Amino acid sequence: MKNTKSEISDRESNSNTKEMTLTKELKVPAKPKNARGMVDNVLEQFNSASDQIGLHPNIRKILSITNNEVIVNFPVKMDNGDVEIFQGYRVQHNNALGPYKGGLRYHPTVDIDAARALAMWMTWKTSLAGLPYGGGKGGIQLDPSKYSKDELERITRRFTFALGDNIGPEHDIPAPDVNTNAQTMAWMADTYMSTKAPAARSMNQHVVTGKPIGSGGLEGRDRATGYGVFLTIKFWIEENNETLEGKTFIVQGFGNVGYWAAYFLEKEGAKMIGVQDAYGSIKNGNGIKVEDLFNYTKANNGSLVGYPESEAMEKEDFFALDCDICIPAALGNQITEGNAHLIKANLIAEGANGPINVEGEKILLEKGVTIIPDILCNSGGVITSYFEWLQNRNGELWNMEEVIERLDKKLKESYTKVSDYAKLEGIDMRKAAYCIAIQRIEKAYVQRGIFP
Amino acid sequence: MNANPFNICPSCAYLNTCVLTKSKEKVWSCSEYNEVECKEDIQKEVMTEKEVELV
Numbered sequence: 040m041k042n043t044k045s046e047i048s049d050r051e052s053n054s055n056t057k058e059m060t061l062t063k064e065l066k067v068p069a070k071p072k073n074a075r076g077m078v079d080n081v082l083e084q085f086n087s088a089s090d091q092i093g094l095h096p097n098i099r100k101i102l103s104i105t106n107n108e109v110i111v112n113f114p115v116k117m118d119n120g121d122v123e124i125f126q127g128y129r130v131q132h133n134n135a136l137g138p139y140k141g142g143l144r145y146h147p148t149v150d151i152d153a154a155r156a157l158a159m160w161m162t163w164k165t166s167l168a169g170l171p172y173g174g175g176k177g178g179i180q181l182d183p184s185k186y187s188k189d190e191l192e193r194i195t196r197r198f199t200f201a202l203g204d205n206i207g208p209e210h211d212i213p214a215p216d217v218n219t220n221a222q223t224m225a226w227m228a229d230t231y232m233s234t235k236a237p238a239a240r241s242m243n244q245h246v247v248t249g250k251p252i253g254s255g256g257l258e259g260r261d262r263a264t265g266y267g268v269f270l271t272i273k274f275w276i277e278e279n280n281e282t283l284e285g286k287t288f289i290v291q292g293f294g295n296v297g298y299w300a301a302y303f304l305e306k307e308g309a310k311m312i313g314v315q316d317a318y319g320s321i322k323n324g325n326g327i328k329v330e331d332l333f334n335y336t337k338a339n340n341g342s343l344v345g346y347p348e349s350e351a352m353e354k355e356d357f358f359a360l361d362c363d364i365c366i367p368a369a370l371g372n373q374i375t376e377g378n379a380h381l382i383k384a385n386l387i388a389e390g391a392n393g394p395i396n397v398e399g400e401k402i403l404l405e406k407g408v409t410i411i412p413d414i415l416c417n418s419g420g421v422i423t424s425y426f427e428w429l430q431n432r433n434g435e436l437w438n439m440e441e442v443i444e445r446l447d448k449k450l451k452e453s454y455t456k457v458s459d460y461a462k463l464e465g466i467d468m469r470k471a472a473y474c475i476a477i478q479r480i481e482k483a484y485v486q487r488g489i490f491p
Numbered sequence: 492m493n494a495n496p497f498n499i500c501p502s503c504a505y506l507n508t509c510v511l512t513k514s515k516e517k518v519w520s521c522s523e524y525n526e527v528e529c530k531e532d533i534q535k536e537v538m539t540e541k542e543v544e545l546v
Binding site: 295319 | 499510512519524525
């Protein structure tokens with residue numbers, strides 16, 4: 040286990056922040072020279088927002104690196120009796136506001152560098168959402184397609200055991216991510232709880248979130264992110280004294296986020312006129328019925344290609360469709376300097392993480408397009424993770440109505456803060472979101488100081 | 492903190508046919524990512540009992 044900053048963050052006490060001095064070895068991250076990816080964007084946004092708010096240099100140092108980086112190598116017996124050694128990671132970026140929170144992914148390219156930036160990203164996200172959490176990320180370097188379900192279960196359980204008390208319901212709370220799901224979380228919770236004394240087991244169920252509903256999971260978790268995307272769009276529309284009735288929108292990605300966002304928008308009278316998934320792109324100026332398309336994809340191996348009430352279109356033309364609202368809800372780097380000038384929507388809601396790159400964003404902002412940033416727009420997921428954690432911690436069972444009602448309230452608060460700050464400072468919503476997120480952490484450091 | 496090569500496209504079922512992006516070298520999150528199925532449970536090799544030879 041490598042501790043990079045734990046000695047600083049874990050021994051916070053009262054002192055004057057203006058006076059604090061941190062080790063000279065702590066460096067601000069160097070700018071990567073390769074093509075911009077999401078990781079680079081996260082770092083650039085952090086530095087840009089830090090400049091905007093005049094973040095204290097010492098706090099900038101603290102936030103530029105991770106608190107703890109845990110690497111575990113652990114053996115697992117395979118179905119054929121052989122033993123394989125796996126390497127797992129858990130990066131804990133910052134816990135000034137509360138326990139580390141973030142996903143665990145199983146993928147051949149997972150490594151400590153990948154986890155670092157994603158953990159940092161989680162710190163901003165949980166802070167902006169006003170949650171009592173910090174940021175973390177981790178995973179295991181493996182290709183799940185090469186293992187049986189039994190093997191994956193043993194790998195997950197042994198990884199949980201290897202992490203030991205580096206995770207915990209009040210310390211670091213993992214969640215599903217790429218190639219991990221509710222089942223993975225159920226195995227983790229069960230393993231973690233089994234390592235505790237019998238009387239303490241049930242009070243540790245909230246060591247992970249994203250569990251199956253029958254095992255401590257939360258009602259409505261499936262639709263939370265998409266519903267949050269819809270809500271932020273609705274808040275913006277209301278703020279501009281308009282309604283969603285008759286508004287047209289396009290959505291890239293018809294998975295959990297895209298589908299549910301479209302579902303709720305349609306319920307409020309908006310019209311979906313274009314959809315793109317991994318298989319193809321379709322359009323219909325008169326509207327595409329969300330539920331009909333969903334049922335069609337279910338019966339068509341998940342693909343929207345050939346949906347009868349639409350016409351196929353070239354993938355390059357998708358973002359140029361004439362509409363009021365554009366929802367990139369699939370993946371990063373979709374709107375770039377190459378296509379930003381083609382966009383006709385006056386609102387872009389980032390359902391995906393990092394769908395607009397820095398150059399594309401510049402063009403859009405110059406055109407007067409409003410962007411609801413990912414860190415705000417798709418935060419419904421992490422907010423409901425917090426609700427699941429609370430539900431388990433308090434020994435409660437929340438119903439769907441309660442979840443939706445509380446999500447409404449929480450997202451409204453976040454949206455209003457970002458919108459007000461953006462107007463007050465004359466900056467775009469993304470920068471405002473980062474500023475608010477970082478300021479909240481800065482405040483915690485200023486109040487508590489740096490121990491000793 | 493360094494940039495990294497993390498990329499989920501190579502292990503996605505849609506790698507060769509996906510129309511969502513041409514930049515399949517730096518995708519770290521995607522709603523359309525087709526979760527890789529775990530392999531069929533391998534039939535555990537049946538260990539044949541060795542016959543004990545009485546000498």
